[in-house]
Amino acid sequence: MKKEIVGPSQLLALIILFELGTAVLVPIGLESGHSVWLAILFALPGGILLYLVFAHLYLQFPDQIISGYTRTILGPWLGWPVSLLFAGDSL
Numbered sequence: 199m200k201k202e203i204v205g206p207s208q209l210l211a212l213i214i215l216f217e218l219g220t221a222v223l224v225p226i227g228l229e230s231g232h233s234v235w236l237a238i239l240f241a242l243p244g245g246i247l248l249y250l251v252f253a254h255l256y257l258q259f260p261d262q263i264i265s266g267y268t269r270t271i272l273g274p275w276l277g278w279p280v281s282l283l284f285a286g287d288s289l
Contacts, residue, residue, distance in 0.1 A: 206253035
């Protein structure tokens with residue numbers, strides 16, 4: 199069976215498309231008025247930092263999935279519960 203992997207540029211494209219698609223489909227600014235762009239602007243550095251961390255980890259461990267290198271970095275006892283957090287996030 200062929201193993202499919204999402205690369206850093208594909209992940210960036212998915213993040214951008216998700217943000218644009220959500221902004222079009224979910225009117226987030228109706229209740230908050232005109233200040234919603236400030237919330238998006240303040241969240242942008244955190245999102246970029248998170249992307250850079252995941253892209254760096256992907257380049258360090260290209261043959262493992264995220265739960266695999268979480269257990270490699272944190273060890274089996276702490277890495278396993280953190281891996282469950284990633285699995286629960288995708289449901």
